[in-house]
Amino acid sequence: MEKKPSDGEETERRRTTEKKPSDRRKTKRSEIIEGSHQANEEESLLTHIRKDSIKSETIEESDHSNRPREVGDKLVKSTVEPLQQVVSIDKLVQVLGSYVVNQKVPEKQNPAENEHVESPDFVIGICKKLDEVLHQQGGHSIFEVPSSLRKQEPDAFIPHVVSIGPYHRNKKRLQGMEKHKWRVLGHVLRRTKYPIEFYRDAILPLEMDTRNCYDKLFKKFSTSEFVEMMLLDACFILELLNVAVNGIKHCGASWTWTVSVDKLALQFFDSVLPGIAQNLPKFKRNERPRLHLLDVVRRALRPSSWFAPSPDEQPFQTAMHSVTSLRGTSVVFEKKDSTKFTDIEFSKGVLCIPPLVIHDSTKSIFLNLMVFEQYYPGCSNDVTSYVSFMDGLINSAKDVEYLYDKGIIDHGLGSSEDVANLFNNLRKDIVFDTNDFYLGKVSHDLNKHFNNTWHSRLAVLKHEYLKxxxxxxxxxxxxxxxxxxxxxxxxxxxxxxxxxxxxxx
The missing domain is CATH 1.20.5 (Single alpha-helices involved in coiled-coils or other helix-helix interfaces)
Incomplete structure (x- = not known):
């Protein structure tokens, strides 16, 4: 049988187990102090461990220093034109590495994820992605038109006769010209007497560079399909330029298969400006190559007196007065004998403007040229400047009629009001840099002439009394x-x- 404790023993046990509140507070305070000492010791131990890990990671990074240096060399070699400065990749690796290592990891963070961030592979991955983005940005020269512009003018950016490149290659309504490209290829082979292998070997090494020209990947095209497209389009473009300069009779019977090709050539070159085919720029070996058909046309339209404004110069005033207002201040408008409609001059009160032929496709051509100037890196905005200048001159049908009487504008549209609306609506959603305005001096001189006191009084006299x-x-x-x-x-x-x-x- 279990022996029960006596009354004296029970009383003694209660006395030893029960303590006073003050004794319990003292015991709890001593436990907190001991816990803090223990936490300090653990934190000190973790600090030593972290320092050792940092040293080991530093040693490991020095062992693998060749990998980020190779990435850095690759990034420096892939310097892009729009970037004026490229940061040293070694310095970038050093800064990112020191930042990641020195960050304190929260207690709730997953230690495995922290180890991944602190590893050298994380920094190398960032450098590779940066290298890839910069390389792609520098190589793009053919862009897809933004949806905002396509919604406003859906027909302006869609080919109606022939497709060049992969964007619209499979459109059913353009397949007739795809067959004609094969006829042109056969004509080129017969005329040059080179085998097809000669052209294949010349184009095949350019496949990847050509793919990189597009801001959109075309993975559905195999190498053979893409090279075939390059060969057909290249021969077609060369023959098209030959037609524009020498005429159909000098390019063989294949061009007489369809009249639309003749119309396309004339529309793309001559109808914009009479004689533009003779102004096609000659390529030089030491000159930057043209990476787009629109770039070729745009450079052909560049005025002979074009200059790039200095960054130190004050921005020229771009606000323009209309033809009617300028006529009131004794500004004389004259037709200039020039084959480049952007070659505009103003001197001694006389504004000389080359003739411009306006037709149904003028709006599409201007929009495509302006969009190219907006998205191609380092491209000047010559055409955008010209459109902005003409937009300021033309505010009403009366302005168009006066320019038509002077032979400056020739149009086949319905009315003068349609021409005025054409210029007034061309620059919607188009960004315009006033510091890159080749007609800035002309605009500045015109405004200076307009603001002259004597000319202003003469304008008031004409408008108030001479009508x-x-x-x-x-x-x-x-x-x-x-x-x-x-x-x-x-x-x-x-x-x-x-x-x-x-x-x-």
Whole structure:
């Protein structure tokens, strides 16, 4: 049987187990102090461990220093034109590495994820992605038109006759010209007498560079399909340029298969400006190659007096006055004998503007050229400047009619109001840099001439008094009366100071 404790033993046990509140507080305080000492010791131990890990990672990074240096060399070699400065990749690796290592990891963070971030592979991965993005940005020269512009003018950016490149290659309504490209290829082979292997070997090494020209990947095209497309399009473009310069008769019978090709050539070159085919730029070996058909046309339209504004120069005033307003300040408009419609000059009150032929496709051509100038890195905005200048000159149908009478504008649209609306709506959603405005000096001189006090008063006189015939008669009569009064006053003064002698009569 279990022995029960006596009453004395039970009382002693209760006395030893029960303590006073003050004793319990002292015990709890001592436990907290001991816990803090233990936490400090653990933190100190973790600090030593972290320092050792940092040293080991530093040693490991020094062992693998060749890998980030190779990535850095690759990044430096892939310097892109829009970037004026490329940061040293070694410095980038050093900064990112030190930042990642020195960050304190929260207690709730997964240690495995922290080890991945602190590893050298994380920094190398960032460098590779940066290298890839910069390389792609520098190689793109053919861009897809933004959806905002396509919604406003859906027909302006869609080919209607022939497709060049992969964007619209499989459109059913363009397949007729795809067959004609094969006829052109056969004509080129017969004329040059080179085998097809010769052209294949010349184009095949350019496949990847050509793919990189597009901002959109075309993985559905195999190497053979893409090279075939390059060969057909290249021969077609060369023959098209040959047609534009020499005519159809000099390019063989294959071009007489369809009249639309002739219309395309004339529309793409001559209808924009008579004689533009003769102004196609000649390529030089030391000159930057053209990476787009629009770039070739744009450079052909560049004025002979074009200059790049200096960054130190003050931005020229781009606000323009209309033709009607400028005529009121004695500005004379004259047709300039030039084959480049962007070659505009202003001197001694005379504004010389080359002729411009406007037709149904003018809007599409201008929009494509302006979009190319917006998205191609380092491209000047010559065409955008010209459109902005003409937009300022033309505010109404009356302005168009005056330029038409002067031979500056020739159009086949419905009315002068349609031409005015064409220029007033071309620059929607187009960003325009006023510091890169080749017509800035012309605009500045025109505004200076307009703001001249004498010219402004003359404009008020013309608009207020010379429009109404009765006001002209009243102004003439008043001027004649003032002249008679002035003459009478002069004779009176002369008679007073120099009286006639009596014997002189």
């Amino acid at each position: 109404d015939p009765w006001k002209v008669i009243s102004l003439g009569a008043a001027s004649f009366l003032i002249f008679l009064t002035l003459a009478q006053t002069i004779y009176t003064i002369l008679g007073y100071h120099h009286p006639l002698s009596k014997g002189s009569l």
